[in-house]
Amino acid sequence: MPLSQPVTLPFDLRRPIIGAPMAGGPSTPELVAAVSNAGGMGFLAGGNKTPQQLTEQITSTRTLTRGPIGVNLFVVSANDADDEELEAYRQELQDEAAGYGIEVGTPRWDDDMFQGKLGVIRDLRPDVVSFTFGCPDADVLDELNTLGIHTAVSVTSTAEACTAEDRGATILVVQGPDAGGHRATFDPAVEPGTEPLPDLITAVRNAVGLPLIAGGGIGTRDQVRGILALGAAAVQIGTALLLADEAGTSPAHRAALQDPAFTETKVTRAFTGRPARGLRNRFMDMHERSGHAYPQIHYITAPLRAAAAAKNDLQALHLWAGTGYRTTRTGPAADIMADLAP
């Protein structure tokens, strides 16, 4: 069946490139603004921040660009974590903690202050709000759409795409299996799909009528062109921006991305419970089965990750990276955008 014309985004971009929201530091206001100023659209990462911090970041970004900006929020689902499994993982990590002279973290669940951040979105009205790890209820999407805020949902399968469309999302962010960082899969207990991005885009296009932003593992202009040729309205890049001058990527993370000692990426649940792709290191290999209780495992490992960062221990740190990380270059984000523009 021949595909129809690509469905376009509900706003104009000079360059059909989206800067992925990268929580934990990389997506600074400066990076987001630089991507938007270069003709694309940058996304702030609202995850793991207070509503206040999100307010500050949106405001800062607005002063640095007149272009469109997006904000990403986590949608954390309730879970019935297995306490014995969590305790077993804490025990497993005791040696790691002892090595740093610290304690393993206490598992707990929270919703990442979703309502508070939704309030910030209502007040400050970024051009687009995207959701990851789940899809908000229809009434939430409806309210945001009515306010003139475009609603995007990150999906990793046709089923998730259909759910998001049914509930009223106006854009889908299709994330392929090569993406760095967390997979957006709604149910953390499910193994994320491995369908290659081009196949996933085609399947989603056949199933829903929404404009698609697609990405995961994209690091070259040819790849950008290939994704657009499949009918995506824009391409999302993340890892490609990690070494940008404006990125808040930690020095350790920057060093690792350029260190030939790291030879591949791998998907792991060891750091947070949710599957995420990063540079393969000792911690990943030693802690292969860590359950899927998110964010409980995120909180168990938080002190270890903080200690590894403080000690610059690249073999114990989560070094998120997509499969295309070898093509990541340093320099101003504008130059990276120019390199990738179709």
Next chain:
Amino acid sequence: MPLSQPVTLPFDLRRPIIGAPMAGGPSTPELVAAVSNAGGMGFLAGGNKTPQQLTEQITSTRTLTRGPIGVNLFVVSANDADDEELEAYRQELQDEAAGYGIEVGTPRWDDDMFQGKLGVIRDLRPDVVSFTFGCPDADVLDELNTLGIHTAVSVTSTAEACTAEDRGATILVVQGPDAGGHRATFDPAVEPGTEPLPDLITAVRNAVGLPLIAGGGIGTRDQVRGILALGAAAVQIGTALLLADEAGTSPAHRAALQDPAFTETKVTRAFTGRPARGLRNRFMDMHERSGHAYPQIHYITAPLRAAAAAKNDLQALHLWAGTGYRTTRTGPAADIMADLAP
């Protein structure tokens, strides 16, 4: 009446110097650890952070020092903010916001996630936890004391000192009127005292039997010696550490502290509603009366402060500094500590 021997701290310090908790960036784990490694005790600033961020900072600090560390929490009291006054201040600030192409913030009250952070303190047990803007209830202090965590309360008057002692605090942090940043005054509606630090120390020593950490405006070795001679068990320094290599002080703040265009400090409520001392600039002078609703005014100005930071606008930014800021020097914190050690 001759004063008795100074009451000593319940732990040993090689140097009787405390690094003040400075929220908003300066007090990084690296700075806190450097102060502790230099024989004093550094304090992390728990205010305006998530419990998770506090967890990460305590853990990072523990990996960087074996010395004692402190953590400061805000104790935010309920208030009956005058909605009309808040709205009037929002109107007054519209021009500032428009200049940046942004909106004034929405006022709201919250308790800075006090219970969540208390949970982190219980789990991670820093050597000392200090409280600012108020004194927790006796049962909270009692529980922490029982866990072996020393409890310190920041006070600005003899009355506050007596309250803290009555409720079970084991250390007092006596803050004089020359201190940079927020005054610790319990009731934000009250004008903070102007009694000089030496007089305040003497008055508090006559009223309570607890060991005192005292500071505010201290920037030279002679001043440190003078405070100790009055019977303080240790001296707290804050502004003196703002230009340390390990401090997270923003580039704008660093520049302002060394800019001869700034000639004095001033106490203002314009930025947050609570009195705080900083380098005198246009924003302070233009917005002299801003009410005392904290943290509502903090949230009203948050977007303006973020925008001013993004635009490097030193005349609109809160540039906290104590009166001794001219003696602040750059370099490793260890060198600053050595300069000030009695």
